[in-house]
Structures are given as C-alpha cells and as structure tokens.
Amino acid sequence: MKHKGLLIVISGFSGAGKGTLMKKLIENYDQYALSISMTTRMPREGEVDGREYFFSTREQFEDKIKQGGLIEYAQYCGNYYGTPKDYVEKQLEEGKDVILEIEIQGAMKVKEKFPDTVLLFVMPPSVEVLQQRLVGRGTEKEEIILERLQRAEEEAEGIEEYDYIIVNDDLEACVKELHELLDKTHESMQEQYHPKNYTELIENIRAELKSLVKGEK
Numbered sequence: 001m002k003h004k005g006l007l008i009v010i011s012g013f014s015g016a017g018k019g020t021l022m023k024k025l026i027e028n029y030d031q032y033a034l035s036i037s038m039t040t041r042m043p044r045e046g047e048v049d050g051r052e053y054f055f056s057t058r059e060q061f062e063d064k065i066k067q068g069g070l071i072e073y074a075q076y077c078g079n080y081y082g083t084p085k086d087y088v089e090k091q092l093e094e095g096k097d098v099i100l101e102i103e104i105q106g107a108m109k110v111k112e113k114f115p116d117t118v119l120l121f122v123m124p125p126s127v128e129v130l131q132q133r134l135v136g137r138g139t140e141k142e143e144i145i146l147e148r149l150q151r152a153e154e155e156a157e158g159i160e161e162y163d164y165i166i167v168n169d170d171l172e173a174c175v176k177e178l179h180e181l182l183d184k185t186h187e188s189m190q191e192q193y194h195p196k197n198y199t200e201l202i203e204n205i206r207a208e209l210k211s212l213v214k215g216e217k
C-alpha cells in the first residue's frame with residue numbers, strides 16, 4: 001500500500017481513556033481520520049451503528065474476513081473486532097493521518113504489514129484510576145469489568161512493543177502532546193528522501209542501465 005498519510009495505531013487498556021482522547025484529537029485537528037471498526041459485540045447504550053462501530057453478526061464478520069475486506073482482526077473478550085480496509089486506504093491516499101484504535105494483537109499485525117505504522121500506547125496514570133474509570137462508565141457488568149482488567153494484565157506484557165507511551169492524566173494536555181508527537185513523527189519520516197522526489201534521477205538511471213545491459217554503451 002503506497003500512501004501519503006501516516007498510519008497510527010492507538011492501544012491501551014479498556015478504561016484508559018483512548019476513546020475520549022481520540023474524539024478530542026479529531027475535533028481539534030482536521031488532519032486526522034478515525035477508522036471505524038467492525039465488531040460482533042453488542043452496542044453499549046448511546047452507541048450508534050456506523051459511528052462508534054459497524055455492529056455485525058459473527059456470520060457477517062466471518063464473510064468479511066473471507067472477502068479479504070479487513071486489514072486485521074482479533075478476538076477480544078469473546079468478540080471479533082476488525083479494521084475495514086477500504087476506508088483506511090482511501091483516507092491515507094487523500095493524505096489524512098489515519099488512526100486505528102485497536103488492541104495489541106491487531107496492532108502487531110498492522111505493524112507487520114505496514115512497518116511505517118506509528119504504535120502508541122495510552123496508559124492510565126494508575127491502576128486505581130483505571131478501575132474508577134471502568135466502574136464509573138457504568139456501561140458494563142462487574143464480571144465484564146473483571147474480564148477487561150484480566151485482559152489489561154495480559155496486554156501490559158506487550159507494552160514494550162510500542163513506539164511511544166502517552167500517559168492520560170490531563171485530557172487537554174494529552175491531546176496537545178499527542179498532536180505534537182505525531183507532527184514530529186511526520187518530520188522525522190524525512191519526506192525529502194522519498195522516491196517521488198527523485199523521479200527524474202530514477203528514470204535516468206533506469207534508462208542508462210537498460211541501454212548498458214543491451215550493450216549500447
């Protein structure tokens with residue numbers, strides 16, 4: 001996949017505040033596009049199909065896998081979650097920085113497929129805050145919260161695989177920090193060395209090599 005925008009993955013424990021952070025980032029800066037995932041989990045109260053997720057049955061999800069319509073997918077606490085390919089490719093082509101808010105297995109798959117991907121991990125300031133946020137959200141039953149905390153423990157093992165850590169304590173400061181970090185990443189990707197800036201040289205070298213091989217020189 002050739003593209004102009006940056007592919008960004010954000011992971012973090014359930015309750016780390018990724019959703020709020022992303023929403024604010026998109027509100028404040030228009031260079032970002034948030035990918036909407038497909039999932040088989042039930043919508044939470046207030047969630048709208050096509051806004052938070054594309055909610056689907058397992059059958060629909062498995063069809064999508066078979067069609068090759070997902071960049072990656074994973075199972076999380078008994079449900080499928082996956083990133084639809086079309087939207088992401090289109091936005092990257094248009095030069096947007098596309099954000100995938102996905103869990104760790106998916107993050108690793110994306111990095112493998114697209115090594116330029118920037119992997120960010122959002123950390124809560126403490127486990128206490130994490131727990132408070134999960135309970136305070138009030139949208140999940142106690143056993144689900146427990147399952148998510150267990151999953152957090154597993155995911156904590158993989159944090160070192162990420163490129164950057166963002167500690168989510170103060171929302172506004174965090175959004176600003178995140179944007180500055182991504183801006184710097186753009187710069188450090190050294191746009192000037194991209195092949196598109198060397199088309200003439202590349203063409204010349206190709207042509208010369210061709211004639212050399214043909215024995216014209």
Ligand code: 5GP
Binds near residue numbers: 013014074081106107
């Ligand atoms: P939730 O049910 O809380 O909305 O999401 C559960 C977990 O699934 C979160 O860690 C979220 O980042 C992750 N997730 C959401 N969409 C995707 C996706 O498309 N692919 C993968 N691999 N994980 C996802």
